[in-house]
Amino acid sequence: MAPQRFHEQFDQIQRSMPDVPLALGPDDSAEFVYEKGVVLARDGEEARLVEDTVRTHFTEATGLSGDQVRRGSPETNRSGITRIQVGDPGHGDRRGDRAVAHALRALRGHESRAGRRLVSRNHVVSLAVNSCPGDEPVPAPLTQGTNPAPAEGGHDPDTAVDVLVVDNGLTHDYALVPLLAHVQGDLHGTETDAKGNLLQYVGHGTFIAGLVAAVAPNTNITVRNTLNDAGAVLEDEFGQRLFDAVDRNGWPDILSLSAGTSNGRDDGLLGVAAFMEELREQNTLLVAAAGNNSSASPFWPAAYAGLPEYAHAVLSVGALRTDGEYGACFSNYGPWVKAYAPGERLTSTLTGFDAPVPYLYQHSTYDACRYNFTYACTCQSPRHTGVLSEAGTPTSGKADQVMFEGYTHWSGTSFATPVAAGMIAAFMTADKEGDARAARKQLLAGDTAYAEVRGAHVPALLPAGWRPSPVTQLVPPA
Incomplete structure (x- = not known):
């Protein structure tokens, strides 16, 4: 079987971040890696809009409990980003995250009206050789x-x-x-x-x-x-x-x-x-x-x-x-x-x-x-x-x-x-x-x-x- 560098590195990154459940996106492709169960929004009104919209969407459209929607740490830094938990990070496997996908979908109409993105996956940023190495030294x-x-x-x-x-x-x-x-x-x-x-x-x-x-x-x-x-x-x-x-x-x-x-x-x-x-x-x-x-x-x-x-x-x-x-x-x-x-x-x-x-x-x-x-x-x-x-x-x-x-x-x-x-x-x-x-x-x-x-x-x-x-x-x- 041929090597699979991206998937091998995914496993390596997951071992380096054992407390952060990760998924491949989109749908097990080799495009990016992100944190399961969490989305990002800008601090303040946008974070509140995201949280309220996702809770309503989950309750009315998906059958998931709105209680699953939880805001992350209230600590704010210069990046101006709020973490919002939208599902159980332990749910499913590495082939995508249903809760995160639902959260992104729920905000599409609001983003279209606002003219800019309001919500995002929490991607893993890595050395440009890390997720898909050019080679090794x-x-x-x-x-x-x-x-x-x-x-x-x-x-x-x-x-x-x-x-x-x-x-x-x-x-x-x-x-x-x-x-x-x-x-x-x-x-x-x-x-x-x-x-x-x-x-x-x-x-x-x-x-x-x-x-x-x-x-x-x-x-x-x-x-x-x-x-x-x-x-x-x-x-x-x-x-x-x-x-x-x-x-x-x-x-x-x-x-x-x-x-x-x-x-x-x-x-x-x-x-x-x-x-x-x-x-x-x-x-x-x-x-x-x-x-x-x-x-x-x-x-x-x-x-x-x-x-x-x-x-x-x-x-x-x-x-x-x-x-x-x-x-x-x-x-x-x-x-x-x-x-x-x-x-x-x-x-x-x-x-x-x-x-x-x-x-x-x-x-x-x-x-x-x-x-x-x-x-x-x-x-x-x-x-x-x-x-x-x-x-x-x-x-x-x-x-x-x-x-x-x-x-x-x-x-x-x-x-x-x-x-x-x-x-x-x-x-x-x-x-x-x-x-x-x-x-x-x-x-x-x-x-x-x-x-x-x-x-x-x-x-x-x-x-x-x-x-x-x-x-x-x-x-x-x-």
């Missing part, structure tokens, strides 16, 4: 160095561009890497399991910091451990966590974010609406990953780049394959993705600089690309057997183990994003441009590189230090 020799290679130029803290990376934290030995000498921020914390194996996605934020530092040496990089819990957080918490991250150091020039979720809609996430409204009034440029579902469905917050009122404040980034000529098989795409950067088999820092660290692969590779591409993509190569894919099979426990000793190859729109952020920061330094949003506009306007993604020619941001490599085209079996 692969050890790289220290002698190979990074790819992109470090650009020329030094670091001057007084003139450096401020880049905030909202991700998971830095690995304990990151300071041993000269490239990361000027990086600061939060440590990840627990990095290994009881057997000493590196936990899944540890080093994600460190890898991203290394890419920014390589492309743009004159940057003040801060990494915040905002997404430490297996890279997953509920939508109603995510907006506040973004506020917390910027509050600690002030609004940066560039905010690099490699996390998000689809939600089946084209108007954003209710849980981050307040943060996005405040971002719009700042000078910060949000550079956000487009996601790894090989889908045209909007992936938020990156897809805010496709909304006119946020287009100046957000750059959404998809991933190119190793030759830079076409999109990577896993990359999301569509008119809401505004630029593409190398995102397949990049090389950056991870961990193991002070002592080798073992890692057990979680997902098995596929015999053929799960998105039906014909080049030797990360779905298939390098081949390995993973714990999650083999759970409950006769080969259970035979996952492949590797050792990390510093540098690592890794793929995903998660990593195309800091490459793009670094190019904007480098442009700001070179052109003495103090406005990241203006720099983004000028960089894209002057960029002459293009790639082909799903038949469309798209802007390609290719840093000078990036070393492309040819791809191997596979011949489909007869």
Whole structure:
């Protein structure tokens, strides 16, 4: 049986959030994950309208008891969101939630009259590699160095561009890497399991910091451990966590974010609406990953780049394959993705600089690309057997183990994003441009590189230090 990365990761996320019953949506598809039995509304009158409407609808239309409708914690934060319990979270299985579906349906008429969304599922927001990984990290020799290679130029803290990376934290030995000498921020914390194996996605934020530092040496990089819990957080918490991250150091020039979720809609996430409204009034440029579902469905917050009122404040980034000529098989795409950067088999820092660290692969590779591409993509190569894919099979426990000793190859729109952020920061330094949003506009306007993604020619941001490599085209079996 072929691996099922999204469903394997769903189980992994559920284990990381044992007290939050989760469902796949819609209807067991691989589009998003959400909390069962709960919907979100804006604080105040809208929350009261949602609660009253859902109670009436449940009592009169569904036969469910109106007593099931309960408002969540009255605690309010800057996100301005209220949790409303609309059903028993323990009811049913992971293939959708009837109570939540009824609640969304009950508010359709009110939303149509109001001209905006009043209610939402409580989606799980995760690292852009988490719910559907581009691949897992692969050890790289220290002698190979990074790819992109470090650009020329030094670091001057007084003139450096401020880049905030909202991700998971830095690995304990990151300071041993000269490239990361000027990086600061939060440590990840627990990095290994009881057997000493590196936990899944540890080093994600460190890898991203290394890419920014390589492309743009004159940057003040801060990494915040905002997404430490297996890279997953509920939508109603995510907006506040973004506020917390910027509050600690002030609004940066560039905010690099490699996390998000689809939600089946084209108007954003209710849980981050307040943060996005405040971002719009700042000078910060949000550079956000487009996601790894090989889908045209909007992936938020990156897809805010496709909304006119946020287009100046957000750059959404998809991933190119190793030759830079076409999109990577896993990359999301569509008119809401505004630029593409190398995102397949990049090389950056991870961990193991002070002592080798073992890692057990979680997902098995596929015999053929799960998105039906014909080049030797990360779905298939390098081949390995993973714990999650083999759970409950006769080969259970035979996952492949590797050792990390510093540098690592890794793929995903998660990593195309800091490459793009670094190019904007480098442009700001070179052109003495103090406005990241203006720099983004000028960089894209002057960029002459293009790639082909799903038949469309798209802007390609290719840093000078990036070393492309040819791809191997596979011949489909007869």
